[in-house]
Amino acid sequence: MGDVRESSANLTMEHAVVRAIEIMQERMEEPLTVTDLASAAMYSKFHFSRNFQRVTGISPGRYLSALRLQAAKGLLVTTRMTVTEISHRVGYSSVGTFSTRFTRCVGLAPTMFRRRGGFAHPVPPASPPRGAGRLPVVRGYVRSPELDEDSMLFVGLYPTPTPEGHPVRCTMMDADGPFVLDQVPPGTWYVTGYRTVLGGPSVDARVVALAMEGPLTVRQGLPMMPLDLRLHPVSALDPPVLPAFPDARSMAFHGAA
Structure with a gap:
């Protein structure tokens, strides 16, 4: 009986997480908070955040940030919108913050990502540190x-x-x-x-x-x-x-x- 209850609770939480992700996608341009998402899922902020990370592997805030950047990637290669317009469309009030986060997470600046059609440069082999010898495989x-x-x-x-x-x-x-x-x-x-x-x-x-x-x-x-x-x-x-x-x-x- 305990296993059945635990399985049912896990399934309920997964449904709540999926619903929270749907809200992130629907209201991406809004200044959503973890409290907003927890309320929509009808859980306390602490309980929701802990279980969201258990289910997805990352926090609700990082998931929302990732969704925003993923949407920006698509807009950069499929529209003529400016970088500023795209940053606002995906929920950033500062184009500077958007560009910094995009570059760190995607590996290319927004303008370069668009110029290369959404693809990265081949990653060159890195040189081992001087005197390091043969590194592990x-x-x-x-x-x-x-x-x-x-x-x-x-x-x-x-x-x-x-x-x-x-x-x-x-x-x-x-x-x-x-x-x-x-x-x-x-x-x-x-x-x-x-x-x-x-x-x-x-x-x-x-x-x-x-x-x-x-x-x-x-x-x-x-x-x-x-x-x-x-x-x-x-x-x-x-x-x-x-x-x-x-x-x-x-x-x-x-x-x-």
């Missing part, structure tokens, strides 16, 4: 759900649980299989794998399958266990993937950075 195997759409697979290493900006290391593939991230600096990292639909200029809903793993502690001289990265179809509960997608047209399918 992170390797594993990626498995995706069956997809009807033509897509590319990307695996990247980031310093945060949700990917932001440029990956520390990354690789692109056109099919499931083994991956290798070479010359990984020692530290604590998070691995994100996702599939993106190919073709078309719109950035909206490009990510169709996703997996996030971590934290992963990398130490010099210590071997790493291979990762089993299993992607799942993206749902409303998954935070948006904000970094600009690497341009598959300018990277080898098996190239690594």
Whole structure:
């Protein structure tokens, strides 16, 4: 009986989180607060915030910020609106704050993102620190759900649980299989794998399958266990993937950075 009640409570909370996300999408241009969202979900602010983070992996405030930036990405490549107009459309009163956050999270300034059609420059291999010698390797195997759409697979290493900006290391593939991230600096990292639909200029809903793993502690001289990265179809509960997608047209399918 206890398991049934717990399962029912979890399902109820997931429904409340989905409803809160729908409100974020519908009222994105408004100065929404966590209190507003908690009230709409009919929970206390503390209870709502704690469970929202448990369900989605990030706080309500960060989720709302990610939704706003995701919407801005789409507007930049599909409309002629100015950066100032877009910043206001997605809920920012300051274009400077919008541009700073967009650049940090997406990896390109809004104007450059538009100029490149929504794609990032290929990430060049980073040089190891002087005297570091051979750095560790992170390797594993990626498995995706069956997809009807033509897509590319990307695996990247980031310093945060949700990917932001440029990956520390990354690789692109056109099919499931083994991956290798070479010359990984020692530290604590998070691995994100996702599939993106190919073709078309719109950035909206490009990510169709996703997996996030971590934290992963990398130490010099210590071997790493291979990762089993299993992607799942993206749902409303998954935070948006904000970094600009690497341009598959300018990277080898098996190239690594």
